[in-house]
Amino acid sequence: MATDKKNGRRAVVVSGVRTPFVKSFTDFTKLDTIALGVAAVTGLLKKSGLRHSDIEAMIWGGVILPTTSPNLAREIALDVRLDPSCEGFTVTRACASGLQAVTAAVSAIERGDNDVIIAGGSDSTSNASITLPSKVVHAIAPLALGGKASAADYLGVLSQLMPISEILPRQPKIAERSTGEVMGESAERMAKRNEISRQAQDEFAVRSHHRAAAAIAAGRFDDEIVPVQTPSGKWVHADGLVRADTSVERLAKLRPVFAKDGTLTAGNSSALTDGAAAVLLMSEEKAKSLGLKPLATISSWSYVGVDPADQLLMGPALAIPKALDRAGLKLADVDLVDMHEAFAAQVLSVLKMMASTPFARARLGRDTAVGEIDPAKLNVHGGSLALGHPFGATGARMVTTMANELARTGKRSAVLGLCAAGGLGAAAVLEAVS
Amino acid sequence: MSDFLLELSKNPRARALVGALGLPIPLPQPLKRERGPWAARPLADARIGIGAAAGAELVPALAEALTAAGADAFIQLPDSLAAAFRAPGETFGRPARKLESLGEGTKLNALVFDASGVRDVKGLRAVYEFFQPLVSKLARSSRVVVLGRVPEGTDAEAVAAQAALDGFVRSVAKEIGRLGATANLVIVARGAERRLGPVVRFVLSTRSAFVSGQPITVTARAKAIDEPALVRPLEKKIALVTGAARGIGEATARALALEGAHVVCLDRPADDGPTSQLARAIGGTALSVDMGDDDAAAKISAALKPLGGIDVIVNNAGITRDKTLSRMKPDQWDSVLGINLAAVIHTTAALEPLLRDNGRVVCLSSIAGLAGNVGQAAYAASKAGIVGFVRATAERLADRGITANAIAPGFIETRMTAAIPIAIREAGRRLSALGQGGLPEDVAQAIVFLSSPGAQGITGRTLRVCGGAFIGA
Numbered sequence: 058m059a060t061d062k063k064n065g066r067r068a069v070v071v072s073g074v075r076t077p078f079v080k081s082f083t084d085f086t087k088l089d090t091i092a093l094g095v096a097a098v099t100g101l102l103k104k105s106g107l108r109h110s111d112i113e114a115m116i117w118g119g120v121i122l123p124t125t126s127p128n129l130a131r132e133i134a135l136d137v138r139l140d141p142s143c144e145g146f147t148v149t150r151a152c153a154s155g156l157q158a159v160t161a162a163v164s165a166i167e168r169g170d171n172d173v174i175i176a177g178g179s180d181s182t183s184n185a186s187i188t189l190p191s192k193v194v195h196a197i198a199p200l201a202l203g204g205k206a207s208a209a210d211y212l213g214v215l216s217q218l219m220p221i222s223e224i225l226p227r228q229p230k231i232a233e234r235s236t237g238e239v240m241g242e243s244a245e246r247m248a249k250r251n252e253i254s255r256q257a258q259d260e261f262a263v264r265s266h267h268r269a270a271a272a273i274a275a276g277r278f279d280d281e282i283v284p285v286q287t288p289s290g291k292w293v294h295a296d297g298l299v300r301a302d303t304s305v306e307r308l309a310k311l312r313p314v315f316a317k318d319g320t321l322t323a324g325n326s327s328a329l330t331d332g333a334a335a336v337l338l339m340s341e342e343k344a345k346s347l348g349l350k351p352l353a354t355i356s357s358w359s360y361v362g363v364d365p366a367d368q369l370l371m372g373p374a375l376a377i378p379k380a381l382d383r384a385g386l387k388l389a390d391v392d393l394v395d396m397h398e399a400f401a402a403q404v405l406s407v408l409k410m411m412a413s414t415p416f417a418r419a420r421l422g423r424d425t426a427v428g429e430i431d432p433a434k435l436n437v438h439g440g441s442l443a444l445g446h447p448f449g450a451t452g453a454r455m456v457t458t459m460a461n462e463l464a465r466t467g468k469r470s471a472v473l474g475l476c477a478a479g480g481l482g483a484a485a486v487l488e489a490v491s
Numbered sequence: 492m493s494d495f496l497l498e499l500s501k502n503p504r505a506r507a508l509v510g511a512l513g514l515p516i517p518l519p520q521p522l523k524r525e526r527g528p529w530a531a532r533p534l535a536d537a538r539i540g541i542g543a544a545a546g547a548e549l550v551p552a553l554a555e556a557l558t559a560a561g562a563d564a565f566i567q568l569p570d571s572l573a574a575a576f577r578a579p580g581e582t583f584g585r586p587a588r589k590l591e592s593l594g595e596g597t598k599l600n601a602l603v604f605d606a607s608g609v610r611d612v613k614g615l616r617a618v619y620e621f622f623q624p625l626v627s628k629l630a631r632s633s634r635v636v637v638l639g640r641v642p643e644g645t646d647a648e649a650v651a652a653q654a655a656l657d658g659f660v661r662s663v664a665k666e667i668g669r670l671g672a673t674a675n676l677v678i679v680a681r682g683a684e685r686r687l688g689p690v691v692r693f694v695l696s697t698r699s700a701f702v703s704g705q706p707i708t709v710t711a712r713a714k715a716i717d718e719p720a721l722v723r724p725l726e727k728k729i730a731l732v733t734g735a736a737r738g739i740g741e742a743t744a745r746a747l748a749l750e751g752a753h754v755v756c757l758d759r760p761a762d763d764g765p766t767s768q769l770a771r772a773i774g775g776t777a778l779s780v781d782m783g784d785d786d787a788a789a790k791i792s793a794a795l796k797p798l799g800g801i802d803v804i805v806n807n808a809g810i811t812r813d814k815t816l817s818r819m820k821p822d823q824w825d826s827v828l829g830i831n832l833a834a835v836i837h838t839t840a841a842l843e844p845l846l847r848d849n850g851r852v853v854c855l856s857s858i859a860g861l862a863g864n865v866g867q868a869a870y871a872a873s874k875a876g877i878v879g880f881v882r883a884t885a886e887r888l889a890d891r892g893i894t895a896n897a898i899a900p901g902f903i904e905t906r907m908t909a910a911i912p913i914a915i916r917e918a919g920r921r922l923s924a925l926g927q928g929g930l931p932e933d934v935a936q937a938i939v940f941l942s943s944p945g946a947q948g949i950t951g952r953t954l955r956v957c958g959g960a961f962i963g964a
Contacts, residue, residue, distance in 0.1 A: 247584070250584040250585060250586075251584050252586060364531060364532075366532075366535070367531075367532065367535075367561070367584075368584050371584075406584070410581075410584075413581040413582070415577070415578035415579070415581045415582045416581055416582050418578075418582070419578075419579075419582040419583075420582060
């Protein structure tokens with residue numbers, strides 16, 4: 058268990074917000090990850106009614122970090138004009154960065170380091186820098202950073218830059234550095250090995266969209282989403298990727314994108330998205346003293362590593378049972394399950410593993426399977442397939458939505474699960490505050 | 492010394508030309524080898540066809556080992572045996588498929604047949620029925636493994652049926668050698684079933700590329716090791732390799748270090764340079780001793796005592812002084828027997844107090860020792876002596892979990908074999924199922940395997956690494 062509780066201190070989630078999530082290269086193209094973070098944090102402060110000086114620290118998660126200013130937490134705090142004494146650091150744990158920021162904040166609060174922390178995450182694929190190949194940098198750097206350059210030096214550089222094809226910037230693919238495999242290809246292999254059909258994947262994706270659409274229509278997200286004004290003056294109020302009118306027939310028309318005879322399509326894979334989410338965490342006493350009602354506690358979490366060359370995205374199948382153990386709960390006891398939907402095939406594979414007794418015996422050292430999850434309690438308001446997946450924001454979005462769900466419905470517990478690039482898995486258990 | 496035909500064979504245009512013109516040039520198949528430390532799933536994505544005869548007893552152990560190693564199993568088994576694949580399939584995300592579902596043109600990377608239940612000539616028919624239609628589906632550098640039981644007892648037909656598997660496998664090895672493929676027989680003694688996994692993993696992987704036509708016996712004689720490590724198996728172990736300056740010794744020292752061992756590299760003072768360089772490169776220690784000295788064993792023991800104990804002894808240092816017997820001088824006889832056999836016996840004895848439980852003794856023999864050779868009466872005597880030495884040593888140390896085995900290399904491309912006259916060298920290369928010489932790393936990998944905890948079932952044996960050489964048995 059990662060917390061070191063001093064004097065029985067408990068951290069509580071007091072509030073959470075997110076920006077709308079939109080497809081990359083659409084409405085938020087001119088807002089970089091820091092700007093999106095600023096929008097979320099500003100909205101969170103307004104909603105919670107706290108003063109700028111109340112925020113002691115910020116912990117932020119992100120995957121695509123600007124090379125010259127990677128400490129997003131600090132940059133956002135400065136842009137929002139929080140008190141300069143509000144310190145900050147930034148974490149990167151691929152798609153689980155947002156959750157990592159939240160659990161790091163819980164650790165700090167329960168250790169007594171801080172009383173009030175804003176933790177969240179953001180990513181803007183639209184503003185990812187395209188890197189020049191190392192060959193170019195090494196050839197040009199001495200010229201650019203050294204002293205006076207002669208004509209001979211310039212000619213020397215040109216000769217190093219041949220052939221031209223090697224120096225053109227390359228489009229970054231979401232590929233594992235250690236295996237060179239594109240993430241979608243890894244998911245495709247998992248679909249084959251775990252025997253997840255195209256039909257099952259499309260049905261799952263449709264359910265995600267319909268549930269998200271229902272939530273939007275019912276105003277369920279109104280409390281959580283802060284509208285964002287883009288530099289052109291346009292206001293964005295709603296998530297841009299949700300398709301209320303999608304259907305299995307519609308998705309069946311899409312072509313496989315990662316393998317010729319594959320089952321993964323753009324419809325059952327999460328899309329590149331821009332967005333941010335922020336969560337307000339405090340010690341329980343501080344919340345009480347400020348007259349703020351806590352939404353939930355983070356009772357436990359678990360981070361695991363699996364072999365990226367084997368089943369890259371199976372992490373949650375190991376992390377979820379570990380987090381449940383640490384919270385003293387069984388899967389059957391939990392009221393809500395929220396899984397990050399990187400790919401429908403990935404979620405369905407993980408569900409299969411958790412329902413398998415041989416898997417539990419060999420990989421978890423227990424006699425019985427972790428359990429089967431009732432579809433009615435899984436991703437009740439849709440997930441990343443419908444809402445989109447701004448890498449660093451997703452974990453914080455899930456904490457926000459589930460904490461709010463526990464508070465609204467009076468349910469007792471929720472477990473979150475996320476897979477992440479690099480062969481990582483993350484899980485956390487949220488419980489209502491009595 | 493490079494093998495011209497093998498180099499030619501690696502060139503696709505040359506291969507095409509030879510094939511088109513129908514030239515009678517035996518182009519050997521380049522062997523698929525993996526470099527680097529042992530992988531967690533050495534059989535990843537390999538398509539393995541699996542069958543069994545009635546009464547088969549080893550399928551569950553096979554299912555567990557193959558699936559954990561990453562293999563895609565294509566099974567031709569009755570439902571009662573096929574069930575053994577269900578749990579490992581779910582655990583590792585590799586459900587077994589039916590062999591008949593394999594596509595028409597798809598090749599198999601291995602064929603494994605459990606013949607442990609064969610007790611009569613009629614039972615042998617199942618072996619023919621499984622392999623006959625499938626041998627043509629084998630891919631290049633593929634593997635054939637037959638599992639059997641120790642042929643002993645008073646039921647003559649049962650013993651004969653099990654013994655028959657040996658001849659079958661040796662012949663198949665010779666037939667598929669042109670594909671760069673190997674065939675081996677793994678004989679599992681009663682009570683040793685749990686020790687089968689790591690052996691099958693090794694034999695089916697690319698690490699056994701030059702082992703073919705061999706029987707490998709697995710017994711429960713040595714004290715058991717629970718859950719032997721299959722990745723970085725020699726972590727925290729100390730190994731001694733004699734003759735480490737070059738060739739097989741150097742390849743072995745490097746391979747042991749890759750698996751986590753701290754290697755003491757030993758060679759003559761004259762070879763101090765290469766030995767020290769090697770030790771530095773692999774994070775080991777160099778030791779300069781001439782194995783021909785009378786006090787060599789005492790010197791080595793004194794040098795290793797401060798380490799507190801050692802886990803693996805590889806007796807690799809050896810010399811040749813080839814001369815036909817009538818021309819052989821006394822000092823030639825003495826130096827060959829002295830270094831190749833006496834020094835091995837004395838060094839191992841001197842180090843025995845330092846050897847930890849579950850330790851390993853691996854000695855280098857040679858197919859010359861098994862088959863004899865013109866001009867090598869002394870060499871062959873010394874190498875045959877090694878075979879007996881490991882048999883006795885294994886028996887004596889089995890209760891401490893220490894295994895002792897010998898490796899008998901066939902034709903391996905080293906400085907030693909480069910010095911052989913060309914006609915004899917060519918004969919050495921070609922007269923084997925794989926039609927080419929092996930590499931020092933092939934022998935090194937076999938030594939690493941025998942040194943690993945997973946080889947606890949193999950002791951007192953001599954494993955040929957000869958590419959299915961025609962001479963000897």
